[in-house]
Amino acid sequence: MLSVTDLCVSYGQSEAIHSISFEARKNETVAVMGRNGMGKTTLFKSLIGILPLKSGHVSVDGADISKEESFRRVAKGVGYVPQGRMIFPTLTVEENLRTGLENAKEKVIPEDIYTMFPVLFEMRHRKGGNLSGGQQQQLAIGRALVTNPKVLLLDEPTEGIQPSIIKDIAKALNEIRRLREITIVVSEQVFSFALEVADRMFVIEGGRFVHEADRANIDPARIKQYLSV
Numbered sequence: 001m002l003s004v005t006d007l008c009v010s011y012g013q014s015e016a017i018h019s020i021s022f023e024a025r026k027n028e029t030v031a032v033m034g035r036n037g038m039g040k041t042t043l044f045k046s047l048i049g050i051l052p053l054k055s056g057h058v059s060v061d062g063a064d065i066s067k068e069e070s071f072r073r074v075a076k077g078v079g080y081v082p083q084g085r086m087i088f089p090t091l092t093v094e095e096n097l098r099t100g101l102e103n104a105k106e107k108v109i110p111e112d113i114y115t116m117f118p119v120l121f122e123m124r125h126r127k128g129g130n131l132s133g134g135q136q137q138q139l140a141i142g143r144a145l146v147t148n149p150k151v152l153l154l155d156e157p158t159e160g161i162q163p164s165i166i167k168d169i170a171k172a173l174n175e176i177r178r179l180r181e182i183t184i185v186v187s188e189q190v191f192s193f194a195l196e197v198a199d200r201m202f203v204i205e206g207g208r209f210v211h212e213a214d215r216a217n218i219d220p221a222r223i224k225q226y227l228s229v
């Protein structure tokens, strides 16, 4: 469903992502694990088109989107939940969800968003800024789902979220996959969270994938070592 080939991304003269290749299937969740500054956000921003590719290709469901602008990538089936959530604090929950539909043909919020996140329904007339961190994360995920993406990208969804709520986010991601059978790519530093959602894990270090493991072959000690400073 998502295919990434020899992806390189630069900030000016300095290359930050060095020839990353991977695939993620329909109804599969993959986690990209890595410490601060290893290149997770740079990778995700290049996948959604906020940063241009220096070289390489990204395709979704067989269509090459490498040169498309972000809104075109959204139209072609990519959803993006940025690091730090980036919801609009002065807009209501419902208005925040509608911002996800700005370039969509169908301007209706799909009903299953509120089924997956009942708290968003309860709070639909409240301002985004009045929600807790965990609720804002659910809102950011809901906003990315309103366009019915085939591939959902989430950049460190547990950052700054209480441990008890992290579990709820893992449940929500598993529920999204069950209901929609989409492809989920999530970057993470929290190993326990990744283990709850991922079918496959990659480790990113210095802008390269240095380790890959299927769920059945995940060696927690090895991955935790990559994550420790």
Ligand SMILES: Nc1ncnc2c1ncn2[C@@H]1O[C@H](COP(=O)(O)OP(=O)(O)OP(=O)(O)O)[C@@H](O)[C@H]1O
Pocket: 011, 016, 034, 035, 036, 037, 038, 039, 040, 041, 042, 043, 083, 156
């Ligand atoms: N705007 C920028 N200009 C130049 N270099 C940048 C810029 N943003 C990030 N970098 C560099 O690119 C590398 C990867 O950073 P990136 O933000 O992708 O890491 P990350 O894995 O998302 O980290 P974190 O876990 O802290 O979010 C780092 O060396 C960083 O300093």
Ligand SMILES: [Mg+2]
Pocket: 040, 041, 042, 083, 155, 156
């Ligand atoms: Mg980051």
